[in-house]
Amino acid sequence: MPDASGRSLGGAGPRSVAFIGPQGSGKSTLFDALLSAAGAPARRGGARGMGTELRLGHVDHMEDSWALLDCPGSVEFAHDAAAALAVADLAVVVTEAAPGRAAVLGPVFRMLDEQGIPAIVFVNKIDQLDGRVRDTLAALQAQTPRKLVLRQVPIREGEAVTGYVDLVSERAYRYRRGAASERIELPAMMRARESEARAELLEALADHDDALLEKVLEDLTPAPEEIYRPLHSGERSGAVVSVLLGAAEHNNGIHRLWKALRHDVPEPEETAARRGVETKGPPLAQVFRTLHAGHAGRLSWARIWRGAVRDGMQLDGHRIGGIHRFPNGEAQKVPEAAAGEIVALGRLEGVTTGATLGAGAPLAFPAPAAPVHALAVVLEDRKDEVRLSGALQRLAEEDPALTVILDPESGQTVLQGQGELHLRAALDRLAGSSGVRLRTVRPQIPYRETIRQAVTQHARLKRQTGGHGQFADVKLRIEPRERGAGFSFAEEVVGGAVPKRFIPAVGEAAEEATRKGPLGHQVVDVAVTLLDGSFHSVDSSDMAFATATRMAMQEGLAKGEPVLLEPIHAVTVQVPAEYTPNAQRLLTGRRGQILGYAAREGWEGWDTVEALVPAAELQEMIIELRSQTQGLGTYTHRFDHLAEARHR
Numbered sequence: 001m002p003d004a005s006g007r008s009l010g011g012a013g014p015r016s017v018a019f020i021g022p023q024g025s026g027k028s029t030l031f032d033a034l035l036s037a038a039g040a041p042a043r044r045g046g047a048r049g050m051g052t053e054l055r056l057g058h059v060d061h062m063e064d065s066w067a068l069l070d071c072p073g074s075v076e077f078a079h080d081a082a083a084a085l086a087v088a089d090l091a092v093v094v095t096e097a098a099p100g101r102a103a104v105l106g107p108v109f110r111m112l113d114e115q116g117i118p119a120i121v122f123v124n125k126i127d128q129l130d131g132r133v134r135d136t137l138a139a140l141q142a143q144t145p146r147k148l149v150l151r152q153v154p155i156r157e158g159e160a161v162t163g164y165v166d167l168v169s170e171r172a173y174r175y176r177r178g179a180a181s182e183r184i185e186l187p188a189m190m191r192a193r194e195s196e197a198r199a200e201l202l203e204a205l206a207d208h209d210d211a212l213l214e215k216v217l218e219d220l221t222p223a224p225e226e227i228y229r230p231l232h233s234g235e236r237s238g239a240v241v242s243v244l245l246g247a248a249e250h251n252n253g254i255h256r257l258w259k260a261l262r263h264d265v266p267e268p269e270e271t272a273a274r275r276g277v278e279t280k281g282p283p284l285a286q287v288f289r290t291l292h293a294g295h296a297g298r299l300s301w302a303r304i305w306r307g308a309v310r311d312g313m314q315l316d317g318h319r320i321g322g323i324h325r326f327p328n329g330e331a332q333k334v335p336e337a338a339a340g341e342i343v344a345l346g347r348l349e350g351v352t353t354g355a356t357l358g359a360g361a362p363l364a365f366p367a368p369a370a371p372v373h374a375l376a377v378v379l380e381d382r383k384d385e386v387r388l389s390g391a392l393q394r395l396a397e398e399d400p401a402l403t404v405i406l407d408p409e410s411g412q413t414v415l416q417g418q419g420e421l422h423l424r425a426a427l428d429r430l431a432g433s434s435g436v437r438l439r440t441v442r443p444q445i446p447y448r449e450t451i452r453q454a455v456t457q458h459a460r461l462k463r464q465t466g467g468h469g470q471f472a473d474v475k476l477r478i479e480p481r482e483r484g485a486g487f488s489f490a491e492e493v494v495g496g497a498v499p500k501r502f503i504p505a506v507g508e509a510a511e512e513a514t515r516k517g518p519l520g521h522q523v524v525d526v527a528v529t530l531l532d533g534s535f536h537s538v539d540s541s542d543m544a545f546a547t548a549t550r551m552a553m554q555e556g557l558a559k560g561e562p563v564l565l566e567p568i569h570a571v572t573v574q575v576p577a578e579y580t581p582n583a584q585r586l587l588t589g590r591r592g593q594i595l596g597y598a599a600r601e602g603w604e605g606w607d608t609v610e611a612l613v614p615a616a617e618l619q620e621m622i623i624e625l626r627s628q629t630q631g632l633g634t635y636t637h638r639f640d641h642l643a644e645a646r647h648r
């Protein structure tokens, strides 16, 4: 019986698969190939650029309903991939066949482990493989504690991979461009390789299944079900990862992958249980992406973990204003969505990305990494100010990895995020949706200044305006204090030379005068002492003493050998150990002082390098760090202290 969304209600619920993996490995190509193999209308073809946002595609394939999530591969959009994983039943890790790039899979596998997601590896671009698949497998295996099991071996004619042998069914297939593979006789020369690879597969699985272990030990041939059972349970528990081969670009391996998905992807209820969702109860949904889509307004992509939702109903106090599916890249309105579905819910104002809607404790959602790059935005037209602040607020709502701050000191609006591309993509979206024209500049560094030399400064205010005059006379000592000690004020006036009632005004004015010193920055770490002065019984006032104090401060600070102080940050860089020397060189080149390095806790083969680096040198450092570490290096930082700037 078909339900309201036209899906037939068979055994399986609507399932969800996320495609993750390094940039350019072919995720989007594979996503499109899978959709079109399942009969979805062809997508806009042609050149595919670097992915900068999640794509969602719905398709029905052999009685089952699927939501596929194509994640961008760039590390700058890792938070989008993590968000997709939070709602996926299984991840397909798409990787290139060349073993040299395996290191970039480390953080990808880690993301799976952090959220406990079952996975399949799809070794793509098999048409470009010039080494051996087992070398690729070994390189990948070094990146994950999960046992990788090869389910296919390639058949070669000369250098080219022309087909594969399925190691469970022991059937051989020849690839055909743009069409399903054809079954062929197992080539005689493949026999030895095939039985070796199959033995490895069985041995790996026998570790998890006593019945299979017995068969293997007794040299009996297990039935396919006896192989699939431990394979599927191992995949679901995260102990085992199947490795499939193909070439998305040529539609090779697509049907085999679909078949694996049909059999291997857990049911939504199973995933819900893994996520800690109670099976019984009112509807429960989790938002994993928010975007503002023109006339459709705000859309919250959500997975329905429990119950069914209808358009117009209240969910956790929010009225659902439209439910959309994406059967061919275009939004299609549907009246309701069943448990397990991923849909875009309309107009859930105030609901943030990651939010759980419905009764019960909020479900876990991955937190984005700390920002590593910042840009300040400048309006081309000041009239756009109000529009800009609204647009920035929407942007920050859409993307939890992005922070917008108004720096009270510089007055700059600063965008912080995961890298240049991430921020540019966000600003492009902003320009597109709001029409506000912007340019970007480097955020200002909060420099400070102080003095090196103690000075004693005298100032006298004497003014006659009409009948009533102004008079105040002060003598101040201004001295440098220890770094970090701040501002202090004291008085050593004897014999009432400055009456007590005027002294607070002197203190306040002295402090106020430190807001902008002779170098144009806030003056810190100075001690001001009122030593002496004189007053007039009629013409002296708080205001007169404040003015005289400001005069003394201005002159005195300029004479005290003013010096610029720059913020120094404590920086922790994380890199694969082979790149540790590069990271150290990079930090030193940026006036950094290396404090030491050590093995990164819990990250086999990675190091942590600690250093003190001037804030000015951190600007754009992530670009260089990534370019020197295959994109793998990351860092965190926090303000540590101010230091005299020698190099400016």
Ligand SMILES: Nc1nc2c(ncn2[C@@H]2O[C@H](COP(=O)(O)OP(=O)(O)OP(=O)(O)O)[C@@H](O)[C@H]2O)c(=O)[nH]1
Residues within 6 Å of the ligand: 021, 022, 023, 024, 025, 026, 027, 028, 029, 030, 048, 049, 050, 051, 052, 071, 072, 073, 074, 124, 125, 126, 127, 128, 246, 247, 248, 249, 250
């Ligand atoms: N030779 C070969 N090239 C492929 C194959 N699959 C994809 N490509 C090419 O690899 C490039 C990247 O493909 P995409 O599908 O955009 O890669 P992606 O993983 O989505 O990239 P991001 O979204 O930026 O992470 C494109 O030029 C594709 O044409 C394949 O099987 N063989």
Ligand SMILES: [Mg+2]
Residues within 6 Å of the ligand: 027, 028, 029, 049, 050, 051, 070, 071, 072, 073
């Ligand atoms: Mg892509």
